[in-house]
Amino acid sequence: MTLHQRPSLQDVPAYKQGKPAAAGASKLSSNESPHAPLPSVLDSIQDGLANIHRYPSIAAPELTGALSAQFGIPAEHITLGAGSVEVAAQIIHAVAAEGDEVMYAWRSFEAYPSLVRIAGATPVEVPLDAECRHDLPAMLDAITEKTRLIFICNPNNPTGTVVQAEALDAFINAVPRNVLVVVDEAYVHFDRSAVRADGIELFRKYPHVAVLHTFSKAYGLAGLRVGYAISPLDVAANLRKVAVPFGVTDLAQRAAVASLAAIDELSVRIEEVVAQRERMHEGLAAAGYPVVKSQANFVWVDAGEATVELEAKLAAGGVVVRAFPGDGLRISSGTAEDVDRVLAALPAVQEATA
Structure with missing residues (x-):
């Protein structure tokens, strides 16, 4: 005899968080801030x-x-x-x-x-x-x-x-x-x-x-x-x-x-994230990838059927991203080093198809 369970939950997938990254790799799969907490924020936590x-x-x-x-x-x-x-x-x-x-x-x-x-x-x-x-x-x-x-x-x-x-x-x-x-x-x-x-x-x-x-x-x-x-x-x-x-x-x-x-301090960090997002967008666009202009802390590559292939290339280059097979890739904006890895992992489209 099996336990009674709610039948409708069969149609509900469990939420999957962004994939973890191995040591030394760039985790750009969860839209997290690349910056450690501010000292004043850590102090407030310590006090509690x-x-x-x-x-x-x-x-x-x-x-x-x-x-x-x-x-x-x-x-x-x-x-x-x-x-x-x-x-x-x-x-x-x-x-x-x-x-x-x-x-x-x-x-x-x-x-x-x-x-x-x-x-x-x-x-x-x-x-x-x-x-x-x-x-x-x-x-x-x-x-x-x-x-x-x-x-x-x-x-x-x-x-x-x-x-x-x-x-x-x-x-x-x-x-x-x-x-x-x-x-x-x-x-x-x-x-x-x-x-x-x-x-x-x-x-x-x-x-x-x-x-x-x-x-x-x-x-x-x-x-x-x-x-x-x-x-x-x-x-x-x-x-x-x-x-x-x-x-x-x-x-x-x-x-x-x-x-x-601490919004003034945080604003500096936000601008850094925006700057790296723009650099990543410009680099991917120049390389020929179908990247969408973003106003968030990530970029979207409208890769369609090539999504899994591009995810594998990024993983081989030490970058973990969020892939939606058949649709595209979401790549979080990280540090300058993270963005360097992204751009190095994805060669220009003409090179990749040569």
Whole structure:
């Protein structure tokens, strides 16, 4: 006799993190910061170690207060989770019931389909356009009476493309007010485009917008797991109901507060990541690879059927990346040495095919 299990989970793949790298290789598979934590952040964590026998504050008043001051938004709109992916899961559970539809572009953040299915809702995937961008007209056409939630990953993971401000504003204005639009801005700190949509301003303007941010990428706290949502008050109230109790540790809260206070130092590091991203893009483009212009901390090589072959070449050159067989490669922006390895591992296309 076998144990009863939930049948629908057969269609849910386990999330796979980026491949690890051997000693001396460049791990560019997880969009992590290449920089070690700031001394002030480490000090804040050290100060909290003596209290790890106590539960953290669920309300996290220091962190929500700091975020409230930064954005000029009442703290009641701000809710936390163990990374923005956990907050995304909270939103799905809070908004969508069994049989409801949750829409997102595809390919986009690979956790979206699993999170939707785990919640019992129905995923609706709208293909990206020919330039690896959100196809907003197609997404509008895909809205039905069952649509409850739409994710806009901006910049998009894994392609790095952005939705222009005017286009996203028009899209949100056209979405029915009973459908929540979530602007997932996990990579917003790396966006240097002149057309960037501002999720916070869209939240201020429209009653059916929520915004996701994370401390994992630009702030370099991937190992501590802390993210947050800024959402309408009724949504925020329900996010607190579905959140895992004590999901954001005291150490994570302390590190996040310290990171917000050290934004000038972090900005220097962010600019270094952006500079290496641009160098990698330019080098790959000059070599003839179908690399997409990115505004995140990675580049997307639209390699299609050549994806596995290129992944193998990079691995042979000491570089571990995130491969999506049949679609492309996502290569995180690392140090100058990391980017050197990437460019050395992939010869010019004419050389590779000679």
